[in-house]
Every structure is written in C-alpha cells, then in structure tokens.
Amino acid sequence: MSLVMTNTQDQxxxxxxxxxLQLRLGTVESEQFALAxxxxxxxxxxxxxxxxxxxxxxxxxxxxxxHFDLTQPTISHHLKVLRDxxxxxxxxxGVWVTHRINMGMLTTLQGLLMLVNNTKS
Numbered sequence: 237m238s239l240v241m242t243n244t245q246d247q248x249x250x251x252x253x254x255x256x257l258q259l260r261l262g263t264v265e266s267e268q269f270a271l272a273x274x275x276x277x278x279x280x281x282x283x284x285x286x287x288x289x290x291x292x293x294x295x296x297x298x299x300x301x302x303h304f305d306l307t308q309p310t311i312s313h314h315l316k317v318l319r320d321x322x323x324x325x326x327x328x329x330g331v332w333v334t335h336r337i338n339m340g341m342l343t344t345l346q347g348l349l350m351l352v353n354n355t356k357s
Contacts (some may be wrong), residue, residue: 260351270324272345275321280304281314285323285337294336296329 246318248350261269287303288295315335318324322341327334 245278261348269345269348272321272323272341275317275323278317280306281318284311284318288324288335288337293339294334297333297335300335308319 254263273341278287283303284300287300297315300315301308315324315326318335319326323338325336325338327336348353
C-alpha cells in the first residue's frame, strides 16, 4: 500500500510514501561510518590524509609535521582521530612513527557513498 503525499507549500510537488523501506546499516556499522566522517570533518585531517596518499599511502610523521604551523601534540591528536575513525594505521619505526592509509576503510566509505547515491530520479 502506498500513500501519496502532497507538499502543502507547493501543490505541484508530490511523493509516494514507501512502507517497504528498510534500514540497510546496523548500529555498529553506522557508528563506524560516523567516526570516519567525523575524522574527515576537519580540514587539517583531510590535508593529512592527502599528504599520506601522496607518499604512496605511507609516510613518516616528520613529513606531516613540517607542513603545519601546529605543535607536535596537536598533530598527534589529529592522527589519533584519523586512527580512531579507521582511516589510518600507525606503526613505530625507531624514533619516528609511520602512518599508512587504511585502504579497506576508504573502499568501505566509497561503497557507502555509492549506496546512498543510488537514487532513482
């Protein structure tokens, strides 16, 4: 059964309610996506992710720090948010830390965006 609804402000625009719609994402999945997008909601973190991608998907922390007029603890915080969002992994190498893009998460986010962009106009 479908219900036709009309926008009261514009009588020429109408849509059909669809009671068959289902949630496609579970709570855990949705929370994981939200953390990733939250990590990407800061321009510095987007720039850091871009720097890592330019390094072939892996760079040293020193190559990140020299691009920003920020303290090392602030850069570390941004890297932690990116790690918590599942966008990067970090591995100690001597006195430095190497940061790597988590390609699996980027592919998953791309899939989500393609899924929600699958609208039929």
